[in-house]
Amino acid sequence: MEGKTTARSDAAGTKLPWVDVAKGLGILLVALGHLTNGDGQSVWLPALAELHYDLYLFHMPLFFFLGGVVLHVRGRDFGSFARRRARGLLVPYYAFSLYYLLKPVALALAPSLGESLAVEGTQDLATSAFDVLVMGEGLWFLWAYFWGQLLAFLVLRALAGPDDEGAGERGHVLACALVGVLLVLASQLWWTVGPEVKLPLCLLRGMEAGGYILLGVALREALARVPRWALVPLALALAVALGLVAHRVMPDLYVTQEYVALFPDGESPALSLAVLQAALMLLLALAGTLAVAFLSLALGECGPLRELGRRSLVLYALSAPSMNLCKLLLFSLAGVDLHDAPFAAQLGVGALLALASVLVLVPVERLIRRRLPFLLGRRRER
Template identity: 30%
Template sequence: MVTSKKIEWIDIAKGIGILLVVYGHCQPPLVVNKFIYAFHMPLFFFISGYLFSRRKKEFKPFLNGKIKRLLVPYFVFSILSIPIQYLRFRMGEIDSFTFREMFFGLFNLDGTVIFNRPIWFLMAMFVSLLLFYFVSRLPVAGQIISALAGAGIAIFVSAQHVRLPFGIDVALLAFIFIVIGYQSKPFISKIENSKLQSKILMLLLSVAVTFIFSQMHNRNRMGSVDIDNWLYFYIASFSGILMTLVVSWMINTSRVLRYLGVKSLAIMVNHFYVLSFFGIVLIVTGYKEFLFVNYPGMTSLLYFAVYLICMIPAIWIYDFIENAANSILYERKLPSFNATFKKV
């Protein structure tokens, strides 16, 4: 059983992860970008595996819960992203905007989420958790074999330069993180309770390994299964996950990071809107190209700061839209704007 103490560090780990997601989309320097992309998305799949419980034996409630939690936000915010994408097209920030792109992107039919790209995560997580619902009933060896088989299929499909619909290839690639996260519960408990000196040593080693292997390959985009060295990818991913967990255990009293972790799904979805609108503002004022050419590092921090300033109202709006969508779909009373604000 997962205790409240564990939940706290899990939320902190998610808080760290989601900050890295946002900053990674602010076009940081290449060295930083490679480091972040080495592990920030695998971390969320690992945590989902860690939190997975076999106590929920009935498939229908499990499926309905994942639809409500993952698919409803995916489709609602994909649709809401279409006018923003059109505006970006009209402003010259993107090259094309066609009905085919809109239809295929909305349903992720060719493995690409055109509108609000970060939410590829929602579809991939949905597919991978459904798969693990059945695989979790296998013995440990069966789960490991299934995870390796999934990774093998994802690697093979990627080598053919083919994308699978509904994020299936990404789900297969990420499946091993869910399995390892699920199986690591007793080991994580031991590491969490280890001495501070041991944690510091693990932190230093994991930072070094993550940094070295993240810099040793040029393409590492989990969402598009565009990875040029799979061995380096998995080494850096697991090392980065360990690094994040150790940091979370060492700062497990951070209320800010805990809050960000609790709201990580909202941030995952809504930061696209804030960054896109700010990019449009810079285009209109004529500053975007100037800033990125002359001050790339400072500009990425500027984007990040703008999102942090807008984060709370963005989360508030996300919560209201999500609650309203679920109320309509599940025939409940439409929530009031004030009631949603009080929950933030």
């Protein structure tokens, strides 16, 4: 359609094609992020350190936001919605997060292995099991997305009028956006000035996820009205703005998986500064998220990326081990050393590694979906 995005056209009639394209791009960004080591350091491709830094500002909020774009609650029962989300998110969490226990299990069975592999600072098995099974620190995104979906569902129902179940989605865009912003800011403030208490099962991250989901709900109609000719310029402008703010305007940002700060690690800021930091984090996350959204809208029915997006759950779950295997083959076994290579060369190799680590998982995803659907909380088709 000239001047506007295409209408909903998925086989199930529940998704916009560009959302799957955006998920496909997001999976490639996740793979790029896994080029770092376990401490988030760009050891093998040091020239990409700033790129990895930028990715952590928005690549997970992107998936939450996209979940809001396709979330509709009209005519849906909360109980059945929660059960379906639990099967589709929590079963895969516990099925695939066991990967994060392989190293502590191996070290517990063979302590000498740690010395031979020069493994330092590894948690004991009991602590690692508690973090993965109780705190939700394995594939944390899945627990956070589960809580976020439930929270967004309840907020949308609360905003809906008594005579119209869809009013919360159509008539209360500003209220929906405001609640979303407040949830994100509240979760960030907890990390910076709140009590030093970590909630189990990623409850706090679920609050933040709910905020981004509600922002996706609030902005989806606006996204549909953006003229096609403006999509690529807007994507480029937002990407440039993200880089400039992150590396020029605010070069001292401290980035973790949980929050973005303007102060050294361990220091507690004043409330006013903490609010500023939280707002800055939200703006940076939205800049990166909307940049990917606009680019995906411009790409439209991009078949390969859309296929990756449709398989995003398994690709996300296995991205880390797949990339670790690719890094092992290239940097350790093949002995490739790119520390002094120019940025363009490191970026090219990094992009190829990210693409390879994702593509090798496509047949694995097909196998799981057809033969092992219980790993995804589904029944095997007869």
